[in-house]
Amino acid sequence: MIGQIGKEMGIHGARWHALHGCYFSDPSIASFLLERVAEVAITSRPDILIDLGGGTGFLLAELVNRGFVDAGLRLVNLDCSERQLAVANDKGICCLRGAITDIWRDLVDQEQMRFLFMMRSVLHYFGRDGLMPLLRHLRAQARVGEFFIHQAACFESKREADCMNMLYERMKTDKWYPTLDELGDCIAAAGWRTRSISRAPTLTLTSEDLACRYGLDENDIACIREEIARQFPDMMNVFKPMQRGFCAFLSYRVYACIAADHESSQNQ
Ligand SMILES: C[S@@+](CC[C@H](N)C(=O)[O-])C[C@H]1O[C@@H](n2cnc3c(N)ncnc32)[C@H](O)[C@@H]1O
Numbered sequence: 004m005i006g007q008i009g010k011e012m013g014i015h016g017a018r019w020h021a022l023h024g025c026y027f028s029d030p031s032i033a034s035f036l037l038e039r040v041a042e043v044a045i046t047s048r049p050d051i052l053i054d055l056g057g058g059t060g061f062l063l064a065e066l067v068n069r070g071f072v073d074a075g076l077r078l079v080n081l082d083c084s085e086r087q088l089a090v091a092n093d094k095g096i097c098c099l100r101g102a103i104t105d106i107w108r109d110l111v112d113q114e115q116m117r118f119l120f121m122m123r124s125v126l127h128y129f130g131r132d133g134l135m136p137l138l139r140h141l142r143a144q145a146r147v148g149e150f151f152i153h154q155a156a157c158f159e160s161k162r163e164a165d166c167m168n169m170l171y172e173r174m175k176t177d178k179w180y181p182t183l184d185e186l187g188d189c190i191a192a193a194g195w196r197t198r199s200i201s202r203a204p205t206l207t208l209t210s211e212d213l214a215c216r217y218g219l220d221e222n223d224i225a226c227i228r229e230e231i232a233r234q235f236p237d238m239m240n241v242f243k244p245m246q247r248g249f250c251a252f253l254s255y256r257v258y259a260c261i262a263a264d265h266e267s268s269q270n271q
Contacts, residue, residue: 056125060091210248
């Protein structure tokens with residue numbers, strides 16, 4: 004997994020906030036996730052809020068700025084990228100370097116605390132085969148009744164998902180995007196009950212940004228543009244050829260999930 008992000012290390016750290024039209028450093032875009040997190044925090048009263056793949060810590064810092072965080076709440080930003088964590092602002096946030104799948108509850112909590120798990124735009128890093136093991140791993144860390152609030156890139160139709168997955172395959176990454184149905188099935192099978200699903204703003208990916216992120220040259224971009232435009236001419240809402248290069252559009256949903264007990268997860 005660390006190898007998977009190795010390719011895009013160049014855009015981690017100081018450059019991250021300006022990438023993709025500042026999507027990941029835009030407070031109004033962050034609201035779509037953070038308001039759900041704040042609502043759940045009021046009722047579930049967690050002791051620890053852990054942002055899984057929290058990058059530069061922007062989301063946790065935003066929660067602090069907005070006064071959404073109670074004084075006693077411990078904030079943990081877990082990310083495997085040293086460069087991302089190097090630019091994280093302090094604001095009382097504890098940074099942990101490591102892979103999500105290597106993190107066990109006991110490493111963070113020795114005192115039987117209540118957890119709230121949060122994540123934005125990370126599930127697709129685990130690929131088609133890694134999604135289910137990841138969701139199961141997270142469920143194994145949670146106690147019944149604890150929440151996992153996450154924003155995930157996913158698509159309404161199989162054809163939309165196929166189009167985006169072809170783009171990522173051609174860019175030589177293992178990232179993979181499910182349909183809403185596929186993701187819903189995996190979440191349920193892993194033992195999470197979905198309380199709500201809401202839309203979050205679409206992320207526009209320009210071929211210039213993608214070339215820089217994944218080390219592509221002009222020829223790569225031209226080949227990808229031609230091949231995907233030919234195979235998916237009806238998918239302009241996902242992949243749009245431009246005069247030079249292309250734009251791709253990543254759609255997101257915010258999921259509020261609760262760790263179900265064994266019995267109720269069987270009856271979903
Ligand atoms: C698209 S960025 C999102 C960052 C942050 N969640 C946000 O919304 O601003 C994905 C982040 O996940 C981290 N990441 C990817 N795979 C990871 C893993 N297996 N363990 C820990 N962090 C991971 C990357 O280093 C990166 O910072």
